Amino acid sequence: MNKKRKRNKQIIVRTTEEEYTKIMEKVKISDMTMNRFFINAALRKEIIVYDFTSIFELSAQVSRVGNNINQIARKLNQGGITNKSEVDFLKSSLKNINNVLMEIYKDIQKSQDEA
Incomplete structure (x- = not known):
């Protein structure tokens, strides 16, 4: 990993096909990058997905x-x-x-x- 990166640690998560599909739908709706979405979710920041x-x-x-x-x-x-x-x-x-x-x-x- 590049030492100059602020986020230089990697986490690998395994999911079922169904979990993966649900997560990807939420990521898409949230209009966040996958990285940003997971960091916010993991740090318990509020992620509200709203049907417009x-x-x-x-x-x-x-x-x-x-x-x-x-x-x-x-x-x-x-x-x-x-x-x-x-x-x-x-x-x-x-x-x-x-x-x-x-x-x-x-x-x-x-x-x-x-x-």
């Missing part, structure tokens, strides 16, 4: 609500009148966004409790 599906869903919902608000604003600026269904749709959309935010919060809390 709900974040993407939230982003799409926020975008749709923003588009609807813009459409209503254009209509009002042109002297038009909004109807109750448009306002109800916005309220429903905002409620859905709130529900997604609550799920994200619960997932984060669960991840922290398990760590």
Whole structure:
């Protein structure tokens, strides 16, 4: 080993095929190098792997609500009148966004409790 290296010790770990697959999935999701992942895991630093599906869903919902608000604003600026269904749709959309935010919060809390 090169004496100039800061990390000059090597550890070899043997796993089953199933363990290897699970570890590699976590390494990939964590966006860390394998070396960094193992060092953090071994030193008990918190490694949170989070499924961003709900974040993407939230982003799409926020975008749709923003588009609807813009459409209503254009209509009002042109002297038009909004109807109750448009306002109800916005309220429903905002409620859905709130529900997604609550799920994200619960997932984060669960991840922290398990760590």
